[in-house]
Amino acid sequence: MKNLINFLIQYSVVFLFLFLEIISVSMIVKNQQYQRSVFLSSSNSMVSEMYEWSNSVVEFFKLRAANDNLSEENTSLKNQIIKLQNQLSILTPQKKDSVHFRIPPEMEYQFIAAKVINSSTNKLQNYITLNKGEIDGIKPDMGVISDEGVVGIIKTVSKRFAVVIPILNPKIEINCKFKRSNYSGPLDWSGEDYRYANLKDIARHVELSLGDTLITSGFTSTFPEGIPVGNIEDFKIKESDAYYNIKVKLAVNFRTLSHVKVINYLNYKEQKDLEKASEEQ
Amino acid sequence: MPVVLQNIFRFILLVLFQVLVLNNIQFLGYINPYVYILFILALPVRTPRWLALLLAFGLGLTIDMFSNTMGMHAFAAVMVAFLRNGTIKLFIAIEEGNNPTPSFHSFGVSAYIKYIVLLVFIHHTTLFLLESLSFAHFWLTLAKIILSTGVTVLLIMGIQSLNKR
Numbered sequence: 302m303k304n305l306i307n308f309l310i311q312y313s314v315v316f317l318f319l320f321l322e323i324i325s326v327s328m329i330v331k332n333q334q335y336q337r338s339v340f341l342s343s344s345n346s347m348v349s350e351m352y353e354w355s356n357s358v359v360e361f362f363k364l365r366a367a368n369d370n371l372s373e374e375n376t377s378l379k380n381q382i383i384k385l386q387n388q389l390s391i392l393t394p395q396k397k398d399s400v401h402f403r404i405p406p407e408m409e410y411q412f413i414a415a416k417v418i419n420s421s422t423n424k425l426q427n428y429i430t431l432n433k434g435e436i437d438g439i440k441p442d443m444g445v446i447s448d449e450g451v452v453g454i455i456k457t458v459s460k461r462f463a464v465v466i467p468i469l470n471p472k473i474e475i476n477c478k479f480k481r482s483n484y485s486g487p488l489d490w491s492g493e494d495y496r497y498a499n500l501k502d503i504a505r506h507v508e509l510s511l512g513d514t515l516i517t518s519g520f521t522s523t524f525p526e527g528i529p530v531g532n533i534e535d536f537k538i539k540e541s542d543a544y545y546n547i548k549v550k551l552a553v554n555f556r557t558l559s560h561v562k563v564i565n566y567l568n569y570k571e572q573k574d575l576e577k578a579s580e581e582q
Numbered sequence: 583m584p585v586v587l588q589n590i591f592r593f594i595l596l597v598l599f600q601v602l603v604l605n606n607i608q609f610l611g612y613i614n615p616y617v618y619i620l621f622i623l624a625l626p627v628r629t630p631r632w633l634a635l636l637l638a639f640g641l642g643l644t645i646d647m648f649s650n651t652m653g654m655h656a657f658a659a660v661m662v663a664f665l666r667n668g669t670i671k672l673f674i675a676i677e678e679g680n681n682p683t684p685s686f687h688s689f690g691v692s693a694y695i696k697y698i699v700l701l702v703f704i705h706h707t708t709l710f711l712l713e714s715l716s717f718a719h720f721w722l723t724l725a726k727i728i729l730s731t732g733v734t735v736l737l738i739m740g741i742q743s744l745n746k747r
Contacts, residue, residue, distance in 0.1 A: 314631040318664045321639045325660065328653030329712065348647050355602050421605070421649070423614055425713050428650045464650065492719055 349462040352419040353432055363559055370560075374448050410525055412562040413437055415445075415463070422469060422495035422555045429453065429465040431561065439463045442523060444564040450529040450552030451475060451517060452561055463563075468530075469495055469555055477530045478518040482507060485518045488530060488549060495555050497534060500547040507545070509536050515549060522569055585626060585683075593641065596621050601648040612726050615734040616655075618645055619705050620741065622663050623698060627670060628681040631663075638663035651713070658708040662701050673697050685742055694742075699735055706731045 309316070360367075415433040433439055435458050445452040445465050453467035466473050469490050477500070478485035486502035500515065513533045519526025534550040600618040607614065622638050642656030649655070670676065670684070673693040682688035689697060706727050714723045 314635070314664075317632050317635050318660065321635055321660045322657055325639075325642070325653040325657035329657070331652070351601075352648075359606075423612070424651075425719065426651075430650075492714075493722060 349418065349430060349432070349459075352430060356416075356418045360559065363557065366557060367559055370448055409567040411565040411567060413439060413565055415439075415561055415563055417558050417561060418462075420467075420555065420558060425492045426472065427467055427469040427495075427555075428456075429467050429558070431463045431465060431563070432461070433563065434458050434461040434463050436460055438565060439563050443566070444523040445561050446524070446528055446564060447553055447558060447561045449554065450531070451477075451524060452553055452555075452558065454523055455563065465561075467555060468498055468551060468553075475524075475530065476518045476520050477515045479507075479509075480514040480516050480527075485520070488515070496551060498531065498549050498551055500533075500549050501544065503545045503547060505538060505543055505545065509533060509545065509547070511535070522566055522572055524564065525566075589621070589625065592624065593621055593637075597641070597644055597648075600645060605649060613729050613733050614726075615730055615737055616645075616706065616709065617734055617737050617741070619659065619662060619702060619734070620738050622659060622666065623701060623738070624684055625666075626681050626683050627676055631667060634663040634666065635660055654709060654712045657712060658705050661708050662705045665704060666701065669697055669700055685745060687745075695735075695739070698738055699731070702734050702738070703727075703731050706734065 413433060415431040415437075417429055418432050419428075419430040421427045429445075429452070431439075431445075439455060439458050441455050441458055443455045445455060445467075451468065453465045453470070454473055455463050456466045457464045468475060468488065471490060471492065474487040474489045476485060477488050484503055484507050486500050488498050488500050490498045503509070511533055515530040515532065517524040517526060517528045517530060529552045531549040531551040533547060535548040537546045538544075539546075596618045600616065604615055604617060618641065621641055622634065625634055625637070638659040639656050642654075642659035645655040645659075646652055673696050674689055676682065684694065684697065686694050710723050710727050710730075
């Protein structure tokens with residue numbers, strides 16, 4: 302008995318070491334598989350508030366770029382209004398009494414504006430923290446876009462903050478298609494450069510050219526169809542391969558990302574329930 | 583207890599520096615220095631080992647909370663705290679009854695640099711391997727380890743050379 306106690310005392314440091322390392326590993330493993338616990342991530346409110354404070358300083362220096370972006374978006378929206386008004390004025394007199402106008406159900410979206418308060422681009426698994434959360438109507442699995450294009454998908458939400466998995470994280474693949482030819486495939490990130498990602502599953506017979514635009518396919522309920530994802534930067538195919546190896550330049554610059562929109566798909570629940578019900582039958 | 587106060591102060595400053603400044607530096611896409619580890623390297627030589635381990639765990643967990651990497655920094659920091667005493671013994675003999683704080687002055691320049699380089703390298707290797715969790719990105723990970731270790735060591739030497747004593 303005395304020997305045992307002596308043994309334990311002598312090696313207590315080693316035991317403590319092993320104990321702490323096991324806790325760490327179990328946390329890493331848990332985080333890989335399940336939803337991260339909100340308390341210990343950066344949607345934790347103390348951590349987030351500090352980030353928000355630091356962001357309010359840094360943001361000052363980005364104001365100019367943000368301004369440029371906004372005014373650009375403004376102009377393009379105005380142009381769109383004019384174009385739509387013109388179309389409307391052409392169409393109205395002809396169909397005055399026969400038209401039964403309704404928005405297609407898959408296009409009923411609402412946007413929630415949010416600000417990026419923390420992000421990384423140089424890890425193998427990057428995350429973005431937003432300053433809007435549950436009380437603003439954000440839920441897990443909603444899509445996130447910026448004025449330039451697709452950013453990522455909401456992972457966890459706390460009361461006032463939310464964490465996004467961006468395209469720059471191998472945990473998600475975003476399904477996208479070519480604007481020109483409608484062929485679709487999953488986009489994933491190689492972990493090297495925040496400007497580029499790889500598109501897979503595009504078969505050999507598809508005709509490609511450099512600069513082709515990629516947009517979201519709309520097959521998942523997270524993103525509506527037609528949001529820009531990127532352009533083809535380079536593509537290769539070996540004699541023996543059935544699929545292209547395509548390098549895509551992402552539309553969004555993740556290093557300067559500051560204002561984003563979270564997509565709230567209003568018919569999400571109805572569509573999911575229907576799909577689930579038909580799977581079960 | 584000026585040593586305790588000094589260490590508390592160092593803990594807070596290093597965490598803030600790491601989280602607010604260094605985590606935003608993404609030089610060339612490869613280099614992300616982790617200078618916070620200096621807190622463990624600069625604990626007095628005769629700090630009880632259990633205390634060093636617990637402090638390292640707390641430090642790592644704090645950094646983890648800010649960078650969304652549950653457990654990774656905690657693991658690497660505890661690893662460094664565990665190997666610290668052995669490393670000190672490897673490079674320098676501390677006299678009985680002495681309890682110096684590791685620095686250029688107390689260790690001598692060459693022993694101190696060896697001590698820093700070895701432990702920072704261990705820390706970064708553990709951390710980046712945990713981050714990739716596979717050898718799929720082997721060369722990328724290796725490049726990150728070596729470049730980041732270099733920058734961290736330079737930063738730590740810069741900070742330490744500002745110390746007057």
